[in-house]
Amino acid sequence: MSELPLLINRTSPKRLALILGGVFVAGVVLIGGTSVAISAPAWQPQSSERLVKLPPSYLKKSIDHDFARSELGTAIQKSEENISLKGNTLGDLQKAIDTADGEVRGELRHQFLSEKRNYLSMMSDRNDLRRKHLRTKKRLFDDMLSRLSQESGAMTPEREELIELQKAASERFESSLAKVDQRLFEVSDLDESKYSKQYSQNKTAIEQLVSRIDHHSMNETPMSENGVQMSREEHVRRMVADVQTELAVLDQEETILGYMAKLVALDAMSMAEEGMDAELLDSDVASNTLTPANNVSFFLNN
Amino acid sequence: MKTHLLALCLGSMVAFSANANAGTLENLERERSMTIKTFLDSSLTVDERQAKLDSQRRRLVDLERIVMRDKALRGQNTKTVHVAFKNYDVTFLGHASAEKGHTMVDHWLGQFGVSTNNLMATRVGNR
Numbered sequence: 001m002s003e004l005p006l007l008i009n010r011t012s013p014k015r016l017a018l019i020l021g022g023v024f025v026a027g028v029v030l031i032g033g034t035s036v037a038i039s040a041p042a043w044q045p046q047s048s049e050r051l052v053k054l055p056p057s058y059l060k061k062s063i064d065h066d067f068a069r070s071e072l073g074t075a076i077q078k079s080e081e082n083i084s085l086k087g088n089t090l091g092d093l094q095k096a097i098d099t100a101d102g103e104v105r106g107e108l109r110h111q112f113l114s115e116k117r118n119y120l121s122m123m124s125d126r127n128d129l130r131r132k133h134l135r136t137k138k139r140l141f142d143d144m145l146s147r148l149s150q151e152s153g154a155m156t157p158e159r160e161e162l163i164e165l166q167k168a169a170s171e172r173f174e175s176s177l178a179k180v181d182q183r184l185f186e187v188s189d190l191d192e193s194k195y196s197k198q199y200s201q202n203k204t205a206i207e208q209l210v211s212r213i214d215h216h217s218m219n220e221t222p223m224s225e226n227g228v229q230m231s232r233e234e235h236v237r238r239m240v241a242d243v244q245t246e247l248a249v250l251d252q253e254e255t256i257l258g259y260m261a262k263l264v265a266l267d268a269m270s271m272a273e274e275g276m277d278a279e280l281l282d283s284d285v286a287s288n289t290l291t292p293a294n295n296v297s298f299f300l301n302n
Numbered sequence: 303m304k305t306h307l308l309a310l311c312l313g314s315m316v317a318f319s320a321n322a323n324a325g326t327l328e329n330l331e332r333e334r335s336m337t338i339k340t341f342l343d344s345s346l347t348v349d350e351r352q353a354k355l356d357s358q359r360r361r362l363v364d365l366e367r368i369v370m371r372d373k374a375l376r377g378q379n380t381k382t383v384h385v386a387f388k389n390y391d392v393t394f395l396g397h398a399s400a401e402k403g404h405t406m407v408d409h410w411l412g413q414f415g416v417s418t419n420n421l422m423a424t425r426v427g428n429r
Contacts (some may be wrong), residue, residue, distance in 0.1 A: 153361040159379045166376060172390060173370050176401035183400040187321060195364040 041129070042072035043136050044054050048142035056222040056235045063137070072133055081128040086119045107270060116264050123257055127250060142241040148233045326372045327386055331363040334395060337362055339347040359406060363406045370394070389413075 045051075045066055054062055067073045093112045100108055213219055222235045230238065337358045341349060375383055391398040392413050399409035408418065412420065 128375070156379070158378055162379050162384050162387065165384075169387050169390050169394070170370060172401075173366075173394065173397060176397055180397050180400040184360065187379070192363050193360055199367070204377050239372065273413075 014214060040132075041068035041075035043067055043072035045136065047140055047147060049147075052144055052147050052232075055219055055220075056230075056232060059235075060239065061244065063140070067133065067137075072129060072136075076126065076129045076133065076173045079122065079129060083119070083122050083126060086115065086122055090115055106271075113264060113267055116260075116267075120257055122266065124254075127257070128256060131231060131250055134243050134250065138240060138243045138247070141236055142244065144236050145233065146226045148236065195237055248277070262268070282293050325374070326365070326369045327375060327382060330362075330369050330393070333358070333362050333365050334393075336408065337395070338410065340411065355406065359396050362406075363400075366394045366396050391428075 043066075045063065051062070068077075090112070093108060093115060097105060097108045097112060221228045222238075224234075224238075225228055248270070331396055337355065340346070340354050340358060343351070346354065369386075386393040391409065395410055399406045402409060404412065411417065
């Protein structure tokens with residue numbers, strides 16, 4: 001029988017309430033702590049209007065910068081630092097094994113095996129984080145692509161016709177501007193209108209600004225490998241393809257890690273067998289190499 | 303009384319905001335309708351009409367340029383915008399008439415198949 005019923009019997013209701021309250025608070029703290037431990041580092045980029053409209057050259061940098069500052073980015077960086085240190089440890093151990101002999105060598109081989117197992121575990125964890133990063137990035141680019149296709153996808157035959165009409169009207173309009181101005185001044189003795197004056201002033205300023213924007217390094221149109229200009233949508237699609245390539249490479253790395261893990265297991269089995277062989281050599285158990293034929297001479301003479 | 307005043311204020315605010323938000327194309331349509339009204343105003347003498355049309359043409363030309371440069375209208379697939387750009391000669395009356403070397407009234411009537419020659423060839427009679 002547990003002691004709790006005895007405790008309940010002995011204590012006053014006030015004290016009991018205090019104890020139960022304490023247990024409840026401890027439980028809450030425990031559950032909270034567990035959930036914090038379980039929650040994995042995250043990166044939650046949003047495909048906003050602003051992001052879609054960023055200059056292509058700046059887009060990748062902006063996403064990478066956002067990722068580097070995220071919990072997931074920090075976790076991957078930290079994990080890579082640890083893996084690098086673990087790699088150094090493995091290198092040192094390998095060198096030590098080459099120079100050691102006897103029991104020390106055996107001890108070092110065990111340690112080497114154990115460190116290799118840790119290394120593989122760390123690599124696997126790092127790859128999980130990398131996969132999470134790449135999948136999030138792909139989802140972000142997919143969202144961006146759907147936003148971009150929404151913008152251009154509203155092109156109905158009527159809208160296309162209207163744009164063509166507006167283009168034709170604009171061309172006709174531009175070609176007749178000088179003639180219209182000339183005719184206006186010929187016929188009437190009125191001054192140039194306020195709109196016309198201010199428009200021509202502003203137009204010069206706008207043209208200068210547009211020219212500066214067009215030649216700005218951050219506004220350069222992305223180019224493909226063969227020097228063909230890419231649209232914003234093509235650029236994002238290219239980035240999706242890059243992410244998919246990285247995911248495929250990651251899968252390949254997982255296969256390598258799998259083979260490494262198998263080798264570690266085989267090495268462990270081999271070392272265990274070596275240990276058993278050594279034990280058998282030291283033991284007093286008679287070997288079964290003795291056969292009746294070896295002792296036949298005992299029976300040939302009286 | 304208070305409720306009535308509030309409703310009046312709200313009504314005038316809505317009307318004011320609607321007026322303030324009138325698009326460039328609507329402003330052009332309004333100015334053009336005033337110009338056409340001047341064409342047809344029989345109370346004006348020839349000189350008065352001409353003086354009024356000269357001033358209206360200046361405003362019309364400015365509004366036409368504002369419409370043509372309005373990026374918000376690009377691809378705005380509404381019936382008004384579609385009809386406006388489909389009928390360039392009527393919508394952009396000031397520019398189209400100057401481009402062809404016609405007066406605005408001649409150009410406008412020409413769009414509906416009425417020319418000076420046609421008018422001169424007509425005669426009064428019973429049908």
